[in-house]
Amino acid sequence: MDYLVVRGSKPLKGQISVSGSKNSTLPIMAASLLCSGEVVLTGVPDLEDIKVMAQALEILGAKVKREKDVLIIDGSTVNKIELPEEISRKMRASNLVMGALLSRFHHARVAYPGGCAIGTRPMDLHLKGFQSMGFTIKEEFGFMEGLGSSLGSQEILLDFPSVGATENLMMAAVLLPGTTILRNAAREPEIVDLQNFLNRMGAKIRGAGLDTIRIEGVSRLGSVEHAVIPDRIEAGTFMVAAAISRGEVFIENVVLEHVQPVVSKLREIGAEVLTYNSGIKVVGGGRLRPADIKTMPYPGFPTDMQPQIMALLSSIVGTSVLVETIFENRFMHVQELRRMGADIKVEGRVAIIKGKNRLEGASVEATDLRAGAALILAGLFADGETHINRIDHIDRGYDKIHVKLQSIGADITRGPRT
Numbered sequence: 001m002d003y004l005v006v007r008g009s010k011p012l013k014g015q016i017s018v019s020g021s022k023n024s025t026l027p028i029m030a031a032s033l034l035c036s037g038e039v040v041l042t043g044v045p046d047l048e049d050i051k052v053m054a055q056a057l058e059i060l061g062a063k064v065k066r067e068k069d070v071l072i073i074d075g076s077t078v079n080k081i082e083l084p085e086e087i088s089r090k091m092r093a094s095n096l097v098m099g100a101l102l103s104r105f106h107h108a109r110v111a112y113p114g115g116c117a118i119g120t121r122p123m124d125l126h127l128k129g130f131q132s133m134g135f136t137i138k139e140e141f142g143f144m145e146g147l148g149s150s151l152g153s154q155e156i157l158l159d160f161p162s163v164g165a166t167e168n169l170m171m172a173a174v175l176l177p178g179t180t181i182l183r184n185a186a187r188e189p190e191i192v193d194l195q196n197f198l199n200r201m202g203a204k205i206r207g208a209g210l211d212t213i214r215i216e217g218v219s220r221l222g223s224v225e226h227a228v229i230p231d232r233i234e235a236g237t238f239m240v241a242a243a244i245s246r247g248e249v250f251i252e253n254v255v256l257e258h259v260q261p262v263v264s265k266l267r268e269i270g271a272e273v274l275t276y277n278s279g280i281k282v283v284g285g286g287r288l289r290p291a292d293i294k295t296m297p298y299p300g301f302p303t304d305m306q307p308q309i310m311a312l313l314s315s316i317v318g319t320s321v322l323v324e325t326i327f328e329n330r331f332m333h334v335q336e337l338r339r340m341g342a343d344i345k346v347e348g349r350v351a352i353i354k355g356k357n358r359l360e361g362a363s364v365e366a367t368d369l370r371a372g373a374a375l376i377l378a379g380l381f382a383d384g385e386t387h388i389n390r391i392d393h394i395d396r397g398y399d400k401i402h403v404k405l406q407s408i409g410a411d412i413t414r415g416p417r418t
């Protein structure tokens with residue numbers, strides 16, 4: 001398996017461009033199953049997770065073609081309603097095909113995605129929502145199965161604004177008769193992108209981005225071309241790269257509103273953040289201060305930026321406190337950062353970081369996607385060489401991150417493990 005070597009202590013300088021959003025592309029690919037015509041997606045990042053979703057769609061009978069950053073999905077040939085374990089297990093987001101299949105065929109059988117490193121990540125909110133819509137749900141032999149009979153107008157209150165459950169339920173409601181109302185829905189920008197995509201195909205959805213979403217059922221969806229939004233987590237990662245390396249980086253292809261929670265915290269920490277129509281400049285050269293940060297559903301501080309901001313706080317002298325409220329086990333990067341000399345204590349969902357003006361390169365392991373990004377960032381600050389293993393996790397969600405960072409002066413190389 002490949003590895004990355006980062007040699008740090010050098011301010012990054014230059015311009016870097018953000019790819020399309022992974023977390024927007026995945027549900028939109030699943031939603032393509034609703035369409036009996038052709039879907040053309042542009043700005044699609046080149047990532048392992050996207051390949052896994054493409055495989056899932058193909059297993060269900062769709063035709064998927066990729067040309068550079070354009071993905072063409074033909075849903076007219078979809079003829080299966082079952083997603084087997086081999087593919088479900090590879091990626092939690094594969095469960096997103098369930099809503100689309102239920103809506104189109106009133107029947108879906110999807111192998112349980114299981115837990116994952118950052119938490120148990122159950123499916124109860126998805127399944128309860130499908131049930132409220134009138135689907136009969138069975139959970140047996142490792143599969144979640146839904147079957148529809150008397151489906152119609154429904155009002156669903158989510159116990160928690162789950163991103164995946166909101167997306168799955170929106171997709172399930174699109175082709176059902178009557179109006180479905182989702183309350184306490186997730187408000188993430190990716191939900192708005194999914195709504196825009198579905199509406200372009202002929203769906204009647206409003207309210208995405210707010211906590212109540214109304215879906216008026218339609219009888220069919222047609223072909224569409226859609227550009228996915230920029231990846232706000234990749235943008236946030238580059239913003240932290242500028243700050244932690246005490247550099248000056250201009251980040252283009254970013255929607256300012258989507259990264260506002262990260263911008264606010266970086267300003268509180270003392271980084272200079274300048275906003276332009278064409279992007280954001282982050283200057284990390286001044287005196288940086290510790291901060292207290294709590295992850296929250298959007299528009300709060302994103303859990304997907306928690307490991308990266310922890311790397312930054314580890315590089316700032318003083319005590320910072322990070323509270324993780326979304327996932328119960330998302331501190332696995334702590335032990336790897338400690339190998340690099342970071343002083344971090346964890347009590348339940350709270351991490352207390354005593355930042356230092358020096359970290360040391362070490363051999364570390366990416367325990368999950370964003371943990372891997374945090375280690376790259378820590379490596380940019382550390383003295384000496386940081387050797388990062390298990391970068392398959394990083395490949396799931398960052399499109400050629402080492403090449404992009406090299407272009408702004410990072411000393412980072414990728415090597416194949418022999």
Ligand code: UD1
Nearest residue numbers: 023026093121122123124125126162163164165304326327
């Ligand atoms: C999505 C993102 C992921 C991000 C997360 C939170 C994608 C592909 N992934 O994941 O990068 O970290 O949002 O912003 O978009 N939960 C339940 N029952 C459920 C569903 C969720 O208890 O049925 C819990 C989860 O265990 C977790 C919390 O709700 O603790 C948030 O999960 P959710 O918002 O559903 O995250 P995902 O959609 O899986």
